[in-house]
Amino acid sequence: MVRVGILGASGYGGAELLRLLKAHPGVELVGFSSRKHEGRPLSAAWPQLWDERPFASQEEVLERADVLFLALPNGLAMGMVPEALKAGKRVIDLSGDYRLPPDVYEAWYGIPHQSPELYREAVYGLPELHREELRGARLVANPGCYVTAATLALAPLAAMGALRGAMVVGLSGVSGAGREGEGTFFAEVNENLKPYKAGGTHRHIPEMERNLGRLLAQGKPARTHGEVREVRLSFTPHLVPMTRGILVTAQAEVAGDWSQKALEELYRGFYASEPFVRVLAGLPETKGTYASNRVDVKPVYEERTGRILVFAALDNLVKGMAGQAVQNLNLMLGLPEDTALPKEGVWP
Amino acid sequence: MVRVGILGASGYGGAELLRLLKAHPGVELVGFSSRKHEGRPLSAAWPQLWDERPFASQEEVLERADVLFLALPNGLAMGMVPEALKAGKRVIDLSGDYRLPPDVYEAWYGIPHQSPELYREAVYGLPELHREELRGARLVANPGCYVTAATLALAPLAAMGALRGAMVVGLSGVSGAGREGEGTFFAEVNENLKPYKAGGTHRHIPEMERNLGRLLAQGKPARTHGEVREVRLSFTPHLVPMTRGILVTAQAEVAGDWSQKALEELYRGFYASEPFVRVLAGLPETKGTYASNRVDVKPVYEERTGRILVFAALDNLVKGMAGQAVQNLNLMLGLPEDTALPKEGVWP
Amino acid sequence: MVRVGILGASGYGGAELLRLLKAHPGVELVGFSSRKHEGRPLSAAWPQLWDERPFASQEEVLERADVLFLALPNGLAMGMVPEALKAGKRVIDLSGDYRLPPDVYEAWYGIPHQSPELYREAVYGLPELHREELRGARLVANPGCYVTAATLALAPLAAMGALRGAMVVGLSGVSGAGREGEGTFFAEVNENLKPYKAGGTHRHIPEMERNLGRLLAQGKPARTHGEVREVRLSFTPHLVPMTRGILVTAQAEVAGDWSQKALEELYRGFYASEPFVRVLAGLPETKGTYASNRVDVKPVYEERTGRILVFAALDNLVKGMAGQAVQNLNLMLGLPEDTALPKEGVWP
Amino acid sequence: MVRVGILGASGYGGAELLRLLKAHPGVELVGFSSRKHEGRPLSAAWPQLWDERPFASQEEVLERADVLFLALPNGLAMGMVPEALKAGKRVIDLSGDYRLPPDVYEAWYGIPHQSPELYREAVYGLPELHREELRGARLVANPGCYVTAATLALAPLAAMGALRGAMVVGLSGVSGAGREGEGTFFAEVNENLKPYKAGGTHRHIPEMERNLGRLLAQGKPARTHGEVREVRLSFTPHLVPMTRGILVTAQAEVAGDWSQKALEELYRGFYASEPFVRVLAGLPETKGTYASNRVDVKPVYEERTGRILVFAALDNLVKGMAGQAVQNLNLMLGLPEDTALPKEGVWP
Incomplete structure (x- = not known):
């Protein structure tokens, strides 16, 4: 064990980690921390949990655990990881700290990097593209929800070298904004729908471009620190009045002639052996992935215009966050990749 | 195995049974039927399932299975159960067909009973009150969501003989009305809240009265076909704009002098060893039980008026339906009672 | 004009006042203030308004207006009203400051009263019961949403002297908690339902008891500062996952023998000439009153138990707040009582 | 008067027409029909209305009224309009029957046209582009929600000749699917988000292309039956878990060099004197237009990619349906265009 x-066990990502790890047969959950709730029982912060164990301090968790999940705001992991690695721990970081080259990170996040040298060691935690690298990783940079959806939506076209650009529309439930977020009051969100950070300003854009640029340069599998070709995406996120779920609707700009048949063959082949990616006959809907680690994907060729659209749906807190982190854990530990991870969702 | x-695998109760039974280590799911979807793959009816096995005919399922879950509309089970039992099957019926004496059933459901003789054999499937009987049962009458919540809310007061009556307010998400229900359009339900079947006309009333009347007469555990004392409840259900979840707010009319302390001791003692009932420090909320088989209960003594209020929250499709059925299965099979049943919920 | x-024009009550008063043909809106938004245009705080006039300071509004609407947190009006009255203004206060005798106010709100002498002058702003008094009022204490619904639900039984007590279950959308409220995040409220302040602790209880106690002592119409008979209510509020709407489900404890017919006659007679109260043939639902100043009421006699249930639905921000304030304004100004107040709602 | x-007064569009026309000072509502509810009082079909007048037959309404609003399913208006016009009535048709040349209509709607000769007389009811034509119209083809939003989003770029194509993502609340629609159950829609009719198959596409093609050929104002230039759009609608509201997010493919400043100037100029179109400083959100006849629009220039995005939000039942029809009525009658039409919305 x-x-x-x-x-960071008091955010929504932390809650999903607790749910998944408590039911994981290969690990023992030896500690969880939250500054806000330290010393209080788990059930006081989380009404869904029947567990009176207290939140520990960060120090206690750091000491007791062999593998650490960091579900902290951006900018905190980079200060802790060096020591943790030195102490022989392995780390899965759910923040943005090790997902981008430090200079790009600093440009988009506005935070000076405290351990840039470790970026070279971090493995990008998208199992569908980096599975082999992840098996031996000590430090995993776990991607977020929009990036996972957009990358998996466009990866087959990128890996074959056809992708030239894309306009990505992201639609997200509110839990992606976290448990403390402003502007997430029910009365303001319910019966409302709004774009935000339009105009190419969302900080997940460089990560999407990097993921697809790696595939363009290297094909699949890609190495985190291998060659990257430049590609430019538009990405426009929208807030949707629901709690969980991400849908990405992407228009792919591609080279070559296409048909619905060719597209489907490409996608079915690319994801043929993936345990958590399903290429659908119909169109994805977010509820189909609710509380599961699955991604539903569908490419559509539009005869009238020659355009290619790709849809991808997932649960932003599972495959878009905590479930992906557990998938990475399973790879790191040499366990079956789907251990403790549901492939099927809760409906309705 | x-x-x-x-x-009846195409209703919401059927969907939850599929979810729970597919993950159950002690059983093999050998068939599932739906008239509407016969021959089509499971995934065509249920977007959350990644399973291409086809819906079978009722006959095929009846033939292949040793234990049958009947998730059918009221009035259908009573025609099938006699033959199934004769063929050596065991049956868990999720309808109302065997929950009430046939004369009471006919009066409230308006359906003539086709196998009234089997009522004497049916065991009432509320494990917290009928655990021992259920171990040997061939035919289990699995109670529904409102009844489970109201019964468990008031059971401790009934079992000690103090309960004289109650006004029960039931608040339910829409999934209780099923996948075909009229009046459940989003645009009519969202931003709306309404009582229905007010005035003592809901057919779950005699079942609640019977459950509590058994406890009044017999204490706990109660035998399904033992003595029943008369008790009268008001029950007023309300439709709430959410998908899952039941909350019961009950005013208990009781004999004797009470205090918050005495109430809490009673409830904590009564449910001390129950695997799925939690007596809370605070007040229950439905989301705390989402997708779990847990019930959260809280009695409150109101100093100003001397009234006793009891709150109970559960997921209507799990503890109020499919999860309870699996709990009964576990008892029937001699498995640990909580096999494949989550005690903790999904949040948010 | x-x-x-x-x-207090930056809360939800303020927003409704803006909407109603801007369309009111008998008044000119000469100013609106918000500490948070002072100097900014209205449209910056309220996306639904197409109005670039700036929020003024409190002083400016106090100076310019002849009638003041105070939509401020409890405890602030009592410090401003003395001066405003002295300056010849008339005041409609939407807070609790002048709704209760100062000693009762202090006991339930925990705030020392700064102008207790003015309580004797305040008229209680429930037009259905205090219409005549309101015509000449200089200072109106405008009641809130739960109290309006519960009072109007039970008033006919109180005014005839039959009411002995009641158990009131209140169900409210989230906007009642205001635009700044904690615990109102979408992800925590959506798909959730919870009681709060159970056990007789909600500060609207003494106001409900006082309203009904006046009717018990005086019949209808009642005078604000006339005799009050003691009556005890239980009141248990619940938070429902919707934005607007209040439903009260009350069990009335009454003297005498009743029938559905007698109840209906009583209610239809009592509210026969009211412009905003409708006694329904069926059961009320909150959406039927959405964005209108109407209350839908229905008494139900339960044959099996002899209990009487009464349901009342309204929009908490209109009849439960801003619309009622405008109704009071109309009475104060001698205008038709329904000026600028919709009797019909928005659906769906 | x-x-x-x-x-067709029993659909959601009919309900909005009732709400708006009952409050309209220049008209008398002399009849409303619904096959389903004929003879029943209005309040029986619509809980929000306090109106006991009965639904009439179609014949009665046709006879009594001088101006007819047809809120019927596609394919019915075309059979009634010839006679109505012959009888001297004026008609505002909310269906698709007269929006497209009959051959295009037949190709996309699959319904043979019964009065193709009248298409030449119909005026396209988008006041912002066809105001002058509408003043004298006898027959108005009132456009729907998606088309109104997409057209107004892209019109300024089309009218100056710069538009080459667009990818339009449409996001709609559920009320657009009507009161009878399948797949609109709360439990299936809530916490769900899904694309539908992807791949260029939605029947509103030719209408959008025609509207923009007219502007490309004619500039503004455009004549309904004037020249049309060809332009190709992708349009992908999505169902969002809310009742009201449409948001269109469009990527415009344009000729020339652009900047945020140039875009804003173009849009502000184009809509400078429009009573119901607001060009925002920030980004639109649907709730800002709730229950109003306003459209909020915003063009965004994306520096990184050179792409142009345009956002438009409106209430699908008001500006996207019934409110637009009343705006057309006002033009036809020579009344102030905004009579009985709110420019500001209900929040929250």
């Missing part, structure tokens, strides 16, 4: 711990 | 089958 | 102003 | 009538 591997000893695992969670830093 | 026990071979189980589901009749 | 009467010059009106709003203090 | 002009005598108006509504055919």
Whole structure:
């Protein structure tokens, strides 16, 4: 039994980690921390949990665990990871700290990087593209919800070298904004729908471009620190009045002639052996992935215009966050990749 | 591995049975039927399932399975159960057909009973009150969501003989009305809240009265076909704009002098060893039980008026339906009662 | 044209006042204030308004207006009203400051009263019961949503002297908690339903008891500062996942023998000439009153138990707040009582 | 007072027409019909209305009214309009029957046209582009929600000749699917988000292309039956878990060099004197237009990619349906264009 711990267990990502790791047969949850709730029982912060164990301090969790999940705001992991690695721990970081080259990170996040040298060691935690690298990783940079959806939507076209650009529309439930977010009051969100950070300003854009640029340069599988070709995306996120779920609707700009048949063959082939990616006959809907680690994908060729659209749906807190982190854990530990991860959702 | 089958796998209760039974280590799901979807793959009816096995006919399921879950509209089980039992099957019926004495059933449901003799054999499937009987049962009458919540809310007061009556306010999400229900359009339900079947006309009233009347007469545990004392409840259901979840707010009319302390002691003692009932420090909320088989209960003594209020929250499709059925299955098969049943919920 | 102003125009009640008063043909809106937004245009705080006039300071509004609407947190009006009255203004206060005798107010609100002498002058702003008094009022204490619904639900039984007590279950959308409220995040409220302040602790209880106690002592119409008979209510509020709407489900404890027919006659007679109260043939639902100033009421006699249930639905921000304030304004100004107040709602 | 009538008063569009026309000072509502509810009082079909007048037959409404609103399913208006016009009535048709040349209509709607000769007389009811034509119209083809939003979003770029194509993502609340629609159950829609009719198959596409093609050929104002230039759009609608509201997010493919400043100037100029179109400083959100006849629009220039995005939000039942029809009525009658039409919305 591997000893695992969670830093940042009072956010929604932390809650999903708790749910998944408590039911994981290969690990022992030895600690979880939250500054806000330290010393209080888990059930006081989380009404869904029947568990009176107290939140520990970060120090206690760091000491007890062999594998650490960092579910902290951006900018905190980079200060802790060096010591944790030195102490022989392995780390799965759910923040943006190790997902981008430090200079790009600093440009988009506005935070000076405290351990840029470790970026070279971090493995990008998207199992569908980086599975082999992840098996031996000590430090995993776990991608977020929009990026996972957009990357998996466009990856087959990128890996074959056809992708030239894309306009990505992202639609997200509110839980992606976290448990403390402003502007997430029910009365303001319910019966409302709004774009935000339009105009190419969302900080997940460089990560999407990097993921697809790696595939363009390297094909699949891609190495985190291998060659990257330049590609430019538009990405426009929208807030939708629901709690969970991400849908990406992408228009792919591609080279070559296409048909619905060719597209489907490409996608079915690309994801043929993936345990968590389903290429649908129909169109994806977010509820089909609710509380599961699955992604539903569908490419559509539009005869009238020659355009290619791709849709991808997932649960932003599972495959878009905590479930992906557990998938990475399973790879790191050499366990079956789907251990403790549901492939099927809760409906209705 | 026990071979189980589901009749009525295209309703919401059927969907939850599929979800729970597919993950159950002690059973093999050998068939599931739906008239509407016969021959089509499971995934065509249920977007959340990644399963291409076809819906079978009722006959095929009846033949293959050793234990049958009947998730059918009221009035259908009573025609099938006699033959199934004769063929050596065991049956868990999720309808109202065997929950009430046939004369009471006919009066409230308006359906003549086709196998009234089997009522004497049916065991009432509320494990917290009928656990021992259920271990040997061949035919289980699985109670529904409102009844489970109201009964467990008031059971401790009934079992000690103090309960004289109650006004029960039931608040339910829409999935209780099923996948075909009229009046459940989003645009009519969203931003709306309404009582229905007010005035003592809901057919779950005699079942609540019977459950509590058994406890009044027999204490706990109660035998399904033992003595019943008369007790009268008001019950007023309301439709709430959400998908899952039941909350019961009950005013208990009781004999004797009470205090918050005495109430809490009573409830904590009564449910001390129950795997799925939690007596809370605070007040229950439905989301705390989402997708779990747990019930959260809280009695409150109101100093100003001397009134006693009890709150109970559960997921109507799990503890109020499919999860309870699996709990009964576990008892029937001699498995640990909580096999394949989550005690903790999904949040947010 | 009467010059009106709003203090506290950045809360939801303020927004409804803006909407109603801007369309009111008998008044001119000469100012509106918000500490948070002072100097900014209205449209910056309220996306639904197409109005670039700036929020003024409290002082400016106090100076310009002849009638003031105070939509401020409890405890602020009592410090401003003495001066405003002295300056010849008339005041409609939407807070609790002048709704209760100062000693009762202090006991339930925990705030020392700064102008207790003015309580004797305040008229209680429920037009259905205090219409005549309101015509000449200088200071109106405008009641809130739960109290309006519960009072109007039970008033006919109280005014005839039959009411002995009641158990009131209140169900409210989230906007009642205001635009700043904690615990109102979408992800926590959506798909959730919860009681709060159970056990007789909600501060609207003494106001409900006082309203009904006046009717018990005086019949209808009642005078604000006339005799009050003691009556005890239980009141248990619940938060429902919707934005607007209040439903009260009350069990009335009454003297005498009743029938559905007698109940209906009583209610239809009592509300026969009311412009905003409708006694329904069926059961009320909150959406039927959405964005209107109407209350839908229905008494139900339960044959099996002899209990009487009464249901009342309204829009908490209109009849439960801003619309009622405008109704009071109309009475104060001698205008038709329904000026600028919709009797019909928005659906769906 | 002009005598108006509504055919199809039991759908959501009909309900909005009732709400708006009942409050309209220049018309008398002399009849409304619904096959389903004929003879029943209005309040029986619509809980929000306090109106006991009965639904009439179609014949009665046709006879009594001078102006007819046809809120019927596609394919019915074309059979009634010839006779109505012959009888001297004026008609505002909310269906698709007269929006497209009959051959295009037949190709996309699959319904043979019964009065193709009248298409030449119909005026396209988008006041912002066809105001002058509408003043004298006898027959108005009132456009729907998606088309109104997409057209107004892209019109300024089309009218100056710069538009080459567009990818339009449409996001709609559920009320657009009507009161009878399948797949609109709360439990299936809530916490769900899904694209539908992807791949260029939605029947509103030719209407959008025609509207923009007219502007490309004619500039503004455009004549309904004037020249049309060809332009190709992709349009992908999505169902969002809310009742009201449409948001269109469009990527415009344009000729020339652009900047945020140039875009804003173009849009502000184009809509400078429009009573119901607001060009925002920030981004539109649907709730800002709730229950109003306003459209909020915003063009965004994306520096990184050179792409142009345009957002438009409106209430699909008001500006996207019934409110637009009343705006057309006002033009036809020579009344102030905004009579009885709110420019500001209901929040929250």
